[in-house]
Amino acid sequence: MEFLxxxxxxxxxGAGVYLVLRARTFPVVLGLALIxxxxxxxxxxxxxxxxxxxxxxxxxxxxxxxPLPQALVLTAIVISFGMTAVxxxxxxxxxxxxxxxxxxxxxxxxxxxxxxx
Amino acid sequence: MxxxxxxxxxxxxxxxxxxxxxxxxxxxxxxxxxxxxxxxxVLVAGILLGLAVNGGPHIYALGNWAPPFGIVLVLDxxxxxxxxxxxxxxxxxxxxxxxxxxxxxxxFHALFQLQLMGVNGAFLTGDLFNLFVFFxxxxxxxxxxxxxGGGSQxxxxxxxxxxxxxxxxxxxxxxxxxxxxxTGTLNMADLAVKVATMEAGDQALLQTGGLLLLLVFAIKAxxxxxxxxxxxxYALAPAxxxxxxxxxxxxxxxxxxxxxxxxxxxxxxxxxHLIHDWLLPAALITLVVGMTGVxxxxxxxxxxxxxxxxxxxxxMVPVALYTHEALSAALYYLVHSTLAAGALFLIVGLxxxxxxxxxxxxxxxxxxxxxxxxxxxxxxxxxxxxxxxPLSGFxxxxxxxxxxxxxxxxxxxxxxILASSFLAIVGFARGGSTLFWKPSAMEREFDGVHxxxxxxxPFVAVGILLAGLVMWTVLAGPATHYLDATATQLLxxxxxxxxxxx
Numbered sequence: 112m113e114f115l116x117x118x119x120x121x122x123x124x125g126a127g128v129y130l131v132l133r134a135r136t137f138p139v140v141l142g143l144a145l146i147x148x149x150x151x152x153x154x155x156x157x158x159x160x161x162x163x164x165x166x167x168x169x170x171x172x173x174x175x176x177x178p179l180p181q182a183l184v185l186t187a188i189v190i191s192f193g194m195t196a197v198x199x200x201x202x203x204x205x206x207x208x209x210x211x212x213x214x215x216x217x218x219x220x221x222x223x224x225x226x227x228x
Numbered sequence: 229m230x231x232x233x234x235x236x237x238x239x240x241x242x243x244x245x246x247x248x249x250x251x252x253x254x255x256x257x258x259x260x261x262x263x264x265x266x267x268x269x270v271l272v273a274g275i276l277l278g279l280a281v282n283g284g285p286h287i288y289a290l291g292n293w294a295p296p297f298g299i300v301l302v303l304d305x306x307x308x309x310x311x312x313x314x315x316x317x318x319x320x321x322x323x324x325x326x327x328x329x330x331x332x333x334x335x336f337h338a339l340f341q342l343q344l345m346g347v348n349g350a351f352l353t354g355d356l357f358n359l360f361v362f363f364x365x366x367x368x369x370x371x372x373x374x375x376x377g378g379g380s381q382x383x384x385x386x387x388x389x390x391x392x393x394x395x396x397x398x399x400x401x402x403x404x405x406x407x408x409x410x411t412g413t414l415n416m417a418d419l420a421v422k423v424a425t426m427e428a429g430d431q432a433l434l435q436t437g438g439l440l441l442l443l444v445f446a447i448k449a450x451x452x453x454x455x456x457x458x459x460x461x462y463a464l465a466p467a468x469x470x471x472x473x474x475x476x477x478x479x480x481x482x483x484x485x486x487x488x489x490x491x492x493x494x495x496x497x498x499x500x501h502l503i504h505d506w507l508l509p510a511a512l513i514t515l516v517v518g519m520t521g522v523x524x525x526x527x528x529x530x531x532x533x534x535x536x537x538x539x540x541x542x543x544m545v546p547v548a549l550y551t552h553e554a555l556s557a558a559l560y561y562l563v564h565s566t567l568a569a570g571a572l573f574l575i576v577g578l579x580x581x582x583x584x585x586x587x588x589x590x591x592x593x594x595x596x597x598x599x600x601x602x603x604x605x606x607x608x609x610x611x612x613x614x615x616x617x618p619l620s621g622f623x624x625x626x627x628x629x630x631x632x633x634x635x636x637x638x639x640x641x642x643x644x645i646l647a648s649s650f651l652a653i654v655g656f657a658r659g660g661s662t663l664f665w666k667p668s669a670m671e672r673e674f675d676g677v678h679x680x681x682x683x684x685x686p687f688v689a690v691g692i693l694l695a696g697l698v699m700w701t702v703l704a705g706p707a708t709h710y711l712d713a714t715a716t717q718l719l720x721x722x723x724x725x726x727x728x729x730x
Binding site for chain 1: 357371378379383385386388390398401404406408460
């Protein structure tokens with residue numbers, strides 16, 4: 112099981128990093144999503160992998176799973192899900208207003224640009 | 229337990245939803261609420277400063293759960309100082325926004341309050357996971373503020389900023405996971421105890437976690453090699469937002485002092501001085517890169533952004549040394565550079581607004597409204613930023629140079645600081661003379677210029693921040709006295725640990 116979880120985290124991170132380094136916003140958003148999945152799985156393993164063990168006190172339990180990573184990963188999932196939504200909306204707005212979905216900024220001194228205020 | 233400690237988080241957390249739900253259609257009322265909240269925060273921070281002066285770190289255990297099991301807030305001299313600095317800067321930035329910038333988009337004031345909540349929380353929290361949560365709060369608010377007012381260039385810079393920070397947050401979580409995996413705790417004081425007696429087999433994971441945290445905080449603090457996001461973001465953000473963002477880079481610096489000083493500092497067993505080899509070279513390169521950028525900039529906003537990067541390098545040099553004098557000097561310069569950067573960003577906003585389609589480009593144009601007054605303000609802020617006498621930048625640099633006198637790398641440090649100061653002076657002199665000096669002979673009008681909004685209010689905001697700089701210079705004696713005691717408190721790890729755990 113250790114090998115399976117470790118390789119899944121590694122694979123997702125690798126694919127995510129590759130996608131984040133692409134030039135257009137859609138692959139970048141997908142890459143961010145993959146990285147956050149990898150991080151969430153990784154956070155689970157930080158309390159050590161355990162199968163069929165209760166997290167709360169019970170009389171006939173052989174051992175306990177660490178409950179804290181489960182609470183932390185819930186927070187991390189909520190935050191990363193919300194952030195992915197934010198980045199999708201912002202990327203859409205930037206595409207609609209700028210007519211390009213390149214992540215890089217154009218040279219600020221060439222062509223038109225947004226209003227400063 | 230003293231309930232004042234949680235007020236800097238609660239107050240903006242209550243005002244923000246009120247601004248969204250109750251007074252969303254009434255601009256005047258929203259401004260009143262938002263400004264009142266910021267002014268109250270200054271008062272609360274002042275009270276907390278008084279509390280911090282009396283004795284060692286004060287603890288606020290939420291829900292009265294005893295640390296290390298519950299969530300804990302810690303108030304010491306350093307966090308009290310940072311709270312006061314944040315709220316003071318916020319009053320200046322908000323007052324500027326009230327001059328008209330807050331009407332260019334929606335929910336400016338609510339986002340502003342949430343940002344304050346995140347920053348204050350990051351300065352108060354006593355455990356790593358809540359540090360992550362407050363980082364997210366301040367970042368989410370900053371995404372909204374960054375694109376306030378819209379414009380395609382600004383939106384694209386905003387997307388870049390969000391992507392960089394999302395990757396940073398992921399790294400933060402990985403670091404937190406690694407550290408929890410080997411120590412079984414995330415409370416900073418408890419971590420400091422556990423790390424000191426860590427087995428050799430777990431050192432690799434622990435130190436990887438510690439260095440990843442350094443990388444995350446370096447992204448926030450805009451240090452080389454992860455400084456690239458800052459010029460685009462700060463130069464394209466609206467002026468009052470850029471001024472408030474001046475405190476965000478300092479959150480990174482604060483976290484390095486707090487986490488790496490406490491957990492991986494003196495007496496942390498094998499993991500002690502973990503970041504020592506990395507931080508000093510990175511800081512020196514940041515300093516030189518930032519000030520070279522000032523020289524190379526083609527816009528005033530860009531120039532100020534690079535000056536912010538350079539000043540972060542200047543702060544991190546003494547932090548890397550981590551001696552008593554060095555810490556005191558670093559904190560003095562930190563407060564100074566926050567105020568100077570805030571004032572400069574506001575002035576850039578005023579100049580850009582008055583120059584029509586030329587905006588803040590460093591090209592000669594006609595004379596613009598209130599050119600003389602703005603030139604005086606720019607001159608003062610630039611003198612402070614470049615570190616010329618008589619303002620506090622000069623004193624701060626003197627303190628840093630003095631603290632670096634007897635260390636091994638003193639030749640490198642002195643050379644980098646003096647050479648980069650020279651670059652900054654040349655850069656700002658070029659910018660100021662192009663914008664304020666040369667235009668006098670030209671006759672034609674700007675195209676697309678409109679009557680500047682807000683009247684005198686934005687100038688009062690700039691004046692407040694500049695007055696803060698003058699105060700910080702005049703009160704340098706009492707200030708360094710306070711900062712010396714702060715440095716003593718920071719180096720006394722055992723007192724912090726005892727205060728939290730007992």
